[in-house]
Amino acid sequence: MSAEASVPGASVSKTSVPEASVPGASVPEGSVAEAQVDGATEVKKGSALQESEAIVEVKLADLQADPNNPLFSAKSFEELNLSEELLKGIRQMNFRRPSKVQEKALPLLLYNPPTNMIAQSQSGTGKTAAFSLNILSRVDISNLSPQALVLAPSRELARQILGVIETMGQFMNGLVTMAAIPDPSKRNQKYEAHVLVGTPGTVMDMLRRRYIDARSMKVLVLDEADNMLDQQGLGDQCTRVKQLLPKQIQTVLFSATFPQHVINYAERFAPNANVLTLAHEELTIEGIKQLYIDIDKDNDKYSTLLKFYGLMTQASSIIFVRTRATAQELEARMVNEGHKVAQLSGALEGLERDRIIDQFRSGEAKVLITTNVLARGIDVQSVTMVINYDIPTDAHGKADPETYLHRIGRTGRFGRVGVALSFVHDQRSWQQLNEIANYFKTDLHNIDTSDWDAVEEMIQKIIRSSRAGKSTKEMTDMITGS
Numbered sequence: 277m278s279a280e281a282s283v284p285g286a287s288v289s290k291t292s293v294p295e296a297s298v299p300g301a302s303v304p305e306g307s308v309a310e311a312q313v314d315g316a317t318e319v320k321k322g323s324a325l326q327e328s329e330a331i332v333e334v335k336l337a338d339l340q341a342d343p344n345n346p347l348f349s350a351k352s353f354e355e356l357n358l359s360e361e362l363l364k365g366i367r368q369m370n371f372r373r374p375s376k377v378q379e380k381a382l383p384l385l386l387y388n389p390p391t392n393m394i395a396q397s398q399s400g401t402g403k404t405a406a407f408s409l410n411i412l413s414r415v416d417i418s419n420l421s422p423q424a425l426v427l428a429p430s431r432e433l434a435r436q437i438l439g440v441i442e443t444m445g446q447f448m449n450g451l452v453t454m455a456a457i458p459d460p461s462k463r464n465q466k467y468e469a470h471v472l473v474g475t476p477g478t479v480m481d482m483l484r485r486r487y488i489d490a491r492s493m494k495v496l497v498l499d500e501a502d503n504m505l506d507q508q509g510l511g512d513q514c515t516r517v518k519q520l521l522p523k524q525i526q527t528v529l530f531s532a533t534f535p536q537h538v539i540n541y542a543e544r545f546a547p548n549a550n551v552l553t554l555a556h557e558e559l560t561i562e563g564i565k566q567l568y569i570d571i572d573k574d575n576d577k578y579s580t581l582l583k584f585y586g587l588m589t590q591a592s593s594i595i596f597v598r599t600r601a602t603a604q605e606l607e608a609r610m611v612n613e614g615h616k617v618a619q620l621s622g623a624l625e626g627l628e629r630d631r632i633i634d635q636f637r638s639g640e641a642k643v644l645i646t647t648n649v650l651a652r653g654i655d656v657q658s659v660t661m662v663i664n665y666d667i668p669t670d671a672h673g674k675a676d677p678e679t680y681l682h683r684i685g686r687t688g689r690f691g692r693v694g695v696a697l698s699f700v701h702d703q704r705s706w707q708q709l710n711e712i713a714n715y716f717k718t719d720l721h722n723i724d725t726s727d728w729d730a731v732e733e734m735i736q737k738i739i740r741s742s743r744a745g746k747s748t749k750e751m752t753d754m755i756t757g758s
């Protein structure tokens with residue numbers, strides 16, 4: 277099928293393969309962004325790939341000085357009225373300056389009397405830190421009962437958020453945090469902690485069985501709130517959880533996406549909230565280079581995927597597929613052919629899922645095949661490539677722009693550079709991708725596969741540039757080879 281079909285106002289453009297030439301882009305081998313030098317919540321092992329801290333700092337400082345960048349801020353953390361313990365925690369995480377959402381949301385969140393909030397900000401711009409700092413500012417350490425609850429759509433995300441809260445609160449003596457996620461060994465345990473982070477089903481169960489005492493709860497956060505409120509099962513569970521919490525609780529909803537139909541419901545869930553929202557076209561992240569590849573037949577998708585294996589393992593990569601069955605099948609085929617890949621889907625049991633995501637975080641597994649279960653929130657800074665093996669669609673087969681945005685947002689975290697590569701193989705998938713591009717009014721560039729060496733060189737150059745400090749034009753030149 278031809279990708280040249282022209283769509284009104286089309287933002288999917290066909291460009292030839294580049295002989296990429298980037299001014300000053302002679303980056304030494306192995307300088308792919310890997311080391312987590314800012315925002316570190318984990319120590320990376322198993323990788324000799326390091327990027328110079330000095331270079332990263334300079335580039336991040338440039339991004340944060342640009343008022344049009346979502347990482348921009350006019351203030352410092354010191355001006356945001358945080359406790360000395362929290363400022364120490366932030367310094368320990370190597371956060372130098374707040375991002376736009378942190379700077380804007382924090383004063384509103386910290387204000388007394390507490391006010392609800394609905395806040396939207398692009399993927400990877402530090403929403404977790406924004407709501408975590410509010411929580412930790414409001415906790416009374418002398419009262420060891422749950423005072424703040426964060427709900428997230430997956431166990432992996434809940435564990436990650438817990439890690440951020442623990443790192444950030446490491447200087448708050450006596451702080452206790454706990455995960456409320458499915459765990460057979462903890463089914464009959466009381467949740468004696470100041471802060472809980474969990475998935476809605478487990479939290480509801482524990483509240484009902486009185487293992488969570490909700491009387492001191494002051495803050496409820498829904499991360500990925502549009503997803504939590506929109507999905508049938510999850511939405512009901514979140515509503516029921518809220519009904520079991522004190523009426524005056526501060527309700528905080530965060531996400532990169534808030535489709536209009538969810539905003540109305542969100543405003544009922546968090547009444548009289550301060551609202552920070554963005555337009556569709558503001559949502560794409562400059563550092564994520566969106567490419568697509570036009571494949572003749574469905575059958576050729578797999579062989580095309582294999583051609584990217586070398587690039588995928590330079591740092592870390594995620595391959596998104598539609599179903600659990602495809603995830604399992606791809607894993608089996610790739611492993612059979614001697615490739616090292618990991619696979620995570622909702623079909624696996626909880627502890628197995630923990631083991632796999634931890635391996636991926638540590639760099640032990642560099643290629644992860646997964647479904648939409650990991651489309652949202654997962655923050656692994658070494659991810660430089662995201663592959664949409666299947667274009668994201670909703671249950672009716674319609675293009676799903678929100679999921680696309682979350683999936684590609686697993687790369688390009690906090691100013692880093694990443695490549696998002698989508699596979700189209702027929703008229704339908706082509707149309708779905710076009711709908712997505714039009715929704716965000718964004719440019720997607722076609723990869724011409726007649727010269728694989730050139731494709732590889734172009735992608736290498738992008739992922740080696742490590743920070744999105746380059747101008748849009750330089751980046752576009754890199755892709756188009758002009």
Ligand SMILES: Nc1ncnc2c1ncn2[C@@H]1O[C@H](COP(=O)(O)OP(=O)(O)OP(=O)(O)O)[C@@H](O)[C@H]1O
Nearest residue numbers: 315371373374399400401402403404532653655690
């Ligand atoms: N002020 C800061 N300075 C430097 N790094 C930061 C700062 N705030 C957050 N980070 C880092 O940026 C990365 C992305 O943050 P986070 O996971 O909170 O993004 P997010 O906005 O929640 O993204 P998503 O929409 O994908 O959930 C994390 O690794 C975090 O440690």
